[in-house]
Amino acid sequence: MSMLKKTWHILGDTRIAFFLLLAASATLLTGAFYAQHHYSLFRELNRMRIQDWFPVHWAVEPERVWWVPLLFLFMTGLGINTFICASNRMARLLRQRRTWPAGKFFHLLTPSLIHFIFLIIMLGHLTTFVAGNWQTIPLEADGEVAIAGENRSYRVRDIRDQFFPDASALHDRIAQTRVNLATADGETIHLAYTRPVLADNRFFLLDKVKAGQGAAKRKILPRADQETCNKANVYVEADKKQKKGSQRLLVVSDPGLSLIVTGLTLIMILMIGYFLFQANGTGKYSKERSRT
Incomplete structure (x- = not known):
């Protein structure tokens, strides 16, 4: 049990998140150069599922598509890290929820909710890649x-x-x-x-x-x-x-489109509410932050 707990905390480390973000960004940048010089090759992804497209080109030209599985690997790791970090933070907030007014509690909970919705958006993109038709x-x-x-x-x-x-x-x-x-x-x-x-x-x-x-x-x-x-x-x-x-x-x-659009809409609503309204001691929202 202690080993599982230790693994959980290691995977949720913010330093791991920083490394995964750098790795994913570098892989995306590398992929952008490949896509620019081999446009017709990667354009096929607009009308093919990833599991149908990748094996064919990996067998013929692996030097052009090698970065694709790396990107999926880093994004999977980033998703796991985000889920663990958001879960740990939400668990701490739930244990202390009675010490804060309802408004302040929801205000503090908003960043974790945004992270969970971000995971839903990632799942939506994955659904499009593997289940689109x-x-x-x-x-x-x-x-x-x-x-x-x-x-x-x-x-x-x-x-x-x-x-x-x-x-x-x-x-x-x-x-x-x-x-x-x-x-x-x-x-x-x-x-x-x-x-x-x-x-x-x-x-x-x-x-x-x-x-x-x-x-x-x-x-x-x-x-x-x-x-x-x-x-x-x-x-x-x-x-x-x-x-x-x-x-x-x-x-x-595209079964993933509804997840993506819904997730982005919810994130925008939550972020607007988070930055424009500050929970005060009575649990009500005020616009003091937006005036300063």
């Missing part, structure tokens, strides 16, 4: 969109491209694409680029397969020294024969 589905008018692993499906009612006005130098370019999906209940999901929609506990986003670079023929509009040209802008237009990219639907299921 991303599906890319091609779209065709009057086609059907089936979600893998579920009986739920949607029908594509229409796909409409909106172009820039004729008076614009981009008049033959697509300004926006709108897609309407019909659910089994008869409801309609309206989609557009850069405007994700949350429905049925998942996000729906429009994606696109871009045409090959060789298909684009470029020409420059009238020279800047011509009177009909707006000298403040020189536009480059694609040839009208350029092939259009095919429309795709990205369906994202």
Whole structure:
């Protein structure tokens, strides 16, 4: 029992926390350099689970992904250390709770609550990494969109491209694409680029397969020294024969997002209350701290 208690106090040491913070920060900085120079490699994590992505690249190019397990190791250690520190502090406060008014007790308890919520946010990120689901589905008018692993499906009612006005130098370019999906209940999901929609506990986003670079023929509009040209802008237009990219639907299921958003919201509320209000001797809150 004494060995467990000793291990508990060692893992909760603030010096261990300082080391883990430095190690995690250094690992993140190292990973940022790798991600900058190998963007396409690490971009895959936006649409793949970590347990599917890492073994493949570890077997092929370990020199580029070696820092990922280290980061998980340091963050796990930091989470354990944070939990022990917050638990020890909360236990001390609970033993002395009758010696303070309720307001002051809650004020002193707030930092520990923030640390526990921080752990919930970390678990939310971990849930996203290991349990998130991303599906890319091609779209065709009057086609059907089936979600893998579920009986739920949607029908594509229409796909409409909106172009820039004729008076614009981009008049033959697509300004926006709108897609309407019909659910089994008869409801309609309206989609557009850069405007994700949350429905049925998942996000729906429009994606696109871009045409090959060789298909684009470029020409420059009238020279800047011509009177009909707006000298403040020189536009480059694609040839009208350029092939259009095919429309795709990205369906994202992120079970960790609710934990992250809820945790961040609670932390902001608690921090605002902690710094703006000081518990006084009567257990009520006053704004004396904010005035000084």
